[in-house]
Amino acid sequence: MSHAFRILLLFLAILTALPAAAQGPDGDRPGAPKVEEALPRRFGQRAPDEAFGAYQRGLYVTARNLAEPRAELGDSAAQVLIAEIYSRGLGVKRDEAEAAKWYSRAAERGVSEAQFQYAMMLLDGRGVKRDNKQAFALMEEAANAGNRLAQFNFAQMVLSGEAEPTPEALTRAVGYFEKAADQKLADAEYAMAEVYANGVGGRTADEAMARSFLERAARQNYDTAQLEYASWLIAGRGGKRDAVAGFAWMKRAAEGGNVAARNRLAKLYVAGIGVEGDPIAGAAWYLRAQRAGLRDPEMDDHLAGLTEAQLKAAEDQADKLR
Structure with a gap:
């Protein structure tokens, strides 16, 4: 089994193991909503x-x-x-x-x-x-x-029905993920980004296509996609590098409550990537992530290097962040 195939199976295992609309420990949302708006x-x-x-x-x-x-x-x-x-x-x-x-x-x-x-x-x-x-x-x-939530959930069911999904099952599931993504279900758009990033399920690896799906999901306020899209922009993966836009998307995910994004945003502030360097703002965002249970040795070292006055300023700023 190829490395890319194993990576996607791990990703899809997360999707199938958690209930729809579940919130992961770092703020990710690996499942799909169970209910659409009343129309x-x-x-x-x-x-x-x-x-x-x-x-x-x-x-x-x-x-x-x-x-x-x-x-x-x-x-x-x-x-x-x-x-x-x-x-x-x-x-x-x-x-x-x-x-x-x-x-x-x-x-x-x-x-x-x-x-x-x-x-x-x-x-x-x-x-x-x-x-x-x-x-x-x-x-x-x-x-x-044509029910898009059913398409997304059926794709999960196809994969969860086997101890280790076969390539055939994965291809079938990806077909339904794609149908749901075509109907603009953010969860499915994110799934298709992973599919194209890894080149599985009958799809050739295509980072430009993966980045496009990430952007689509990110624009629907899917915080995990916002975090990944930000990372891809900063790294220039799947397209032109744009650190400023990457910073903006990371900040959006962080402000939306994604704990992992808060930690990554903190590092962007400290390193001055996509924004003017600001060690206090970086510390403040890390404190927000830390309060949610995330610990990062690199950022712990950053906090340890601040003066007492700087740390107090960071704590005050963290209290005001949403």
Whole structure:
């Protein structure tokens, strides 16, 4: 097995091992969000008009009451709306069993959002008995119908179904990551950046393409992509070197809460890369990372070399950083 293949398998193992939208210890977000914004198209071909209007205005009990008669008659859009209300506990007590019932009914009628949500419930055993086989089938169906979250999650399922994914499984998974990336899912764009950076899954290594995917994900506020894109800009990897832009992206990731980015930003300040050197600002950002549990011997040495007045200034500045 090639080194690049092992690297990507490790990356994808992180994706599959953590729940969607999970936050890693250094501020990374290796999974995908489980829920899209509330838009009419998510509820099927025909949104439950008045009920959906009430839902949008936050009148959730009214929305449920308006949707229930139509849901009982087989209106799949109304069924999904009711499922959402119970799944999130909007205006009612959260009831995952009730949500699963309505998602299941809508899934049977081919609504991809319901198929995706019910598949997630089957995987987790939430409100319904765990059933990985049915979840796999429903997720694939939703993915093939064009649901971008289903595409991303199905790619993960393809890989997690084997102790060590075969090249064939990886190629299949990458195809679904690409479909989700084409629909601008940031998590999938980041995954495709890793694919092209390592040249696996049937794709030839292409650092320019990888950098393009990193930028796309970064512009959607995906903090891990912002950190990596910043690093690539500073190193001139996959394109022209631009330390100033790299610094700006690293700062954006750091301000967004990415702990690793805070530490790297600190080093950029200390070294004066992409910004005028500022040992106090560097120390301040490292203190923020340190408070979150990150330790870096190099930056510890930097702190140790500051005067008492400088350290106090850095601590005061760190307290003001967001």
